[in-house]
Amino acid sequence: MPAFLAAYDFLLVSMVLAAVLALSLYVPLMAGQLSLASPGFYALGGYIAAITSTKIFPTAGGLYPVSLVLLEMVVAALASAVLGLLVGVPALRLRGIFLALATIAFVEILRVVSLNLDVTGGAIGIFGVPQPFASQIQYMWLGLPLLGLCMLFVARLEQSRTGRALIALREDELAADAMGVDPTRYKVLAFTVSAMIAGVVGALSAHFINTWNSRQGTFDTGVSLMAFVLIGGSRTFVGPVVGGLVLTALPEALRGIADVGGLPAWLAQFLRDGRLIIFGVMIALGTVFFPHGLITPTVLQRLGRRRGSAV
Amino acid sequence: MSVAPARAATGPAAAAGVLGVEALTCRFGGVVAVSEVSFSVARGEVFGLIGPNGAGKTTLFNLVTGLTTPTAGRLRYQDRDITGLPPHRIAALGIARTFQNVRLFGELSALHNVMIARHVRTRSGLVSGVLGLPFARAEERVTRQRAMDLLALVGLADRPGEQARNFSYGDQRRLEIARALALEPQLLLLDEPAAGMNTGEKRGLSDLIRGVRARLDLTILLIEHHVPLVMDLCDRIAVLNFGQLIALGPPAAVQKNPAVIEAYLGDEA
Numbered sequence: 001m002p003a004f005l006a007a008y009d010f011l012l013v014s015m016v017l018a019a020v021l022a023l024s025l026y027v028p029l030m031a032g033q034l035s036l037a038s039p040g041f042y043a044l045g046g047y048i049a050a051i052t053s054t055k056i057f058p059t060a061g062g063l064y065p066v067s068l069v070l071l072e073m074v075v076a077a078l079a080s081a082v083l084g085l086l087v088g089v090p091a092l093r094l095r096g097i098f099l100a101l102a103t104i105a106f107v108e109i110l111r112v113v114s115l116n117l118d119v120t121g122g123a124i125g126i127f128g129v130p131q132p133f134a135s136q137i138q139y140m141w142l143g144l145p146l147l148g149l150c151m152l153f154v155a156r157l158e159q160s161r162t163g164r165a166l167i168a169l170r171e172d173e174l175a176a177d178a179m180g181v182d183p184t185r186y187k188v189l190a191f192t193v194s195a196m197i198a199g200v201v202g203a204l205s206a207h208f209i210n211t212w213n214s215r216q217g218t219f220d221t222g223v224s225l226m227a228f229v230l231i232g233g234s235r236t237f238v239g240p241v242v243g244g245l246v247l248t249a250l251p252e253a254l255r256g257i258a259d260v261g262g263l264p265a266w267l268a269q270f271l272r273d274g275r276l277i278i279f280g281v282m283i284a285l286g287t288v289f290f291p292h293g294l295i296t297p298t299v300l301q302r303l304g305r306r307r308g309s310a311v
Numbered sequence: 312m313s314v315a316p317a318r319a320a321t322g323p324a325a326a327a328g329v330l331g332v333e334a335l336t337c338r339f340g341g342v343v344a345v346s347e348v349s350f351s352v353a354r355g356e357v358f359g360l361i362g363p364n365g366a367g368k369t370t371l372f373n374l375v376t377g378l379t380t381p382t383a384g385r386l387r388y389q390d391r392d393i394t395g396l397p398p399h400r401i402a403a404l405g406i407a408r409t410f411q412n413v414r415l416f417g418e419l420s421a422l423h424n425v426m427i428a429r430h431v432r433t434r435s436g437l438v439s440g441v442l443g444l445p446f447a448r449a450e451e452r453v454t455r456q457r458a459m460d461l462l463a464l465v466g467l468a469d470r471p472g473e474q475a476r477n478f479s480y481g482d483q484r485r486l487e488i489a490r491a492l493a494l495e496p497q498l499l500l501l502d503e504p505a506a507g508m509n510t511g512e513k514r515g516l517s518d519l520i521r522g523v524r525a526r527l528d529l530t531i532l533l534i535e536h537h538v539p540l541v542m543d544l545c546d547r548i549a550v551l552n553f554g555q556l557i558a559l560g561p562p563a564a565v566q567k568n569p570a571v572i573e574a575y576l577g578d579e580a
Contacts, residue, residue: 153441156440156441156442156443157437157440157441160435160437160440160441160447160451161429161430161433161435161436161440161447161450161451161454162435162436162437162440162441163440164423164426164427164430165427165430167416167419167423167427168416168419168427168430171416171417171418171419172414172415172416172417174378174398174414175410175414175415175416176416176427177378177397177398177399177402178376178377178378178398178399178402178407178408179399179402179407179427179428179430179431179490179491179494180399180402180403180428180430180431180494181399181427181430182397182399183399189437193437235418
């Protein structure tokens with residue numbers, strides 16, 4: 001087991017962080033809003049952590065205090081919430097594909113801005129973001145509780161008055177409005193929560209991957225997150241979590257298959273590098289055959305019943 | 312009860328009404344869907360709205376509930392000007408509706424459909440709901456209980472967990488009434504509630520509407536094509552034709568009105 005953890009430390013932590021990011025995309029989707037803004041807030045959170053730890057509290061050597069990482073995560077959440085409100089209020093007047101496009105533009109704007117600012121390190125970015133842990137697997141001490149908290153949050157949200165208002169908007173915005181649910185208010189709320197989650201993951205990720213630049217949190221990330229949610233499932237919080245975990249591990253599994261040998265060179269190459277193509281095809285097929293993803297409330301009910309009868 | 316002229320809605324008489332519609336006009340491009348319609352609905356009244364297809368009845372409902380903004384004219388609800396307010400604000404003031412082509416939250420259970428409409432009568436927010444604070448929990452229990460009571464009221468108490476879209480057409484209409492009632496409205500707008508119901512269901516619907524009006528102190532605005540139901544239920548009827556109010560009065564008088572007969576049967580001259 002320790003050997004396994006050591007060999008796959010980077011992948012395992014990445015899986016957990018991806019699951020949290022997938023939840024960030026899922027929350028606006030609860031209200032029927034496809035927002036691809038999460039990578040933007042993820043990038044923002046990362047820069048906040050990278051700048052704080054390298055410029056404001058530079059450590060001479062040794063480990064960076066975990067308490068400061070936690071502080072950065074809080075600051076990233078607050079900054080993302082403020083930016084989320086500023087962007088969300090005008091953007092959420094747009095519907096459907098137009099909202100998706102506007103959020104893609106937002107992510108692109110942030111990327112270009114960070115590419116050109118001095119404080120973000122320009123094209124090179126910020127190197128040597130200090131490490132709070134001696135080994136990468138120890139990031140689980142922060143990653144797992146974060147995932148747990150976010151899962152608990154979204155699970156409880158689904159069962160609450162606020163969550164019902166979001167789901168009502170997804171099902172029929174006009175009817176929800178006529179039943180007293182303020183569409184703008186709840187869409188902005190969902191968007192802001194989503195921004196905060198993404199910002200927190202970004203802050204932790206900057207330490208985890210040791211460097212931060214304008215290639216973090218771009219449209220490509222958005223496509224991956226969309227795949228996590230749409231394939232995993234968009235009708236229960238379990239979907240994005242499973243989607244994020246499994247689909248992050250998938251490229252490694254495919255690489256394993258490619259390395260077995262005996263495969264034609266082009267196929268091995270495709271299995272190694274075709275991650276986004278494979279996600280794209282899965283999204284396309286998934287939306288046709290599993291419009292609500294693989295894990296739906298019905299599937300969960302069936303699983304629960306089987307377990308109940310087995311006991 | 313006299314056949315009041317359509318213009319009488321303005322002035323002191325209108326103040327007593329729950330709903331005042333004043334010279335309301337709605338144009339869609341070149342089409343005038345509703346043209347200078349005025350009437351006033353008194354507290355406790357069941358007010359029928361009839362007219363041929365395309366007469367502007369549903370548009371009038373959309374105007375009252377804020378889904379469509381009027382081109383001209385005013386809407387008054389309990390001495391408040393509600394013209395141009397967004398739908399959720401109007402709903403919060405106590406106006407609930409059903410839809411002609413049923414707009415339930417199809418994938419959600421019957422119980423959830425009704426619980427959602429308790430939104431404006433409940434308070435718990437994001438944090439209190441997620442943390443499960445005592446008051447939010449208590450509120451949740453009450454919400455669930457009220458929703459169950461309403462399902463029982465419309466005769467669907469035995470299927471709270473079933474997806475709304477699996478219900479028969481008639482049951483969906485009754486579920487929509489339960490959802491509208493969950494808002495605790497003072498004014499209830501029913502858009503063709505009997506459509507798709509069989510004779511027995513229609514009779515049951517009549518009793519249901521009469522029952523909730525008495526029990527919940529409701530004022531009801533009703534669009535309906537089924538003439539016996541309208542004649543049986545309504546205190547007064549307004550007749551629309553091509554967006555204009557052509558008659559207003561008690562059912563018996565409206566039935567004999569030559570303009571109404573002409574609108575329904577066509578001008579033979």
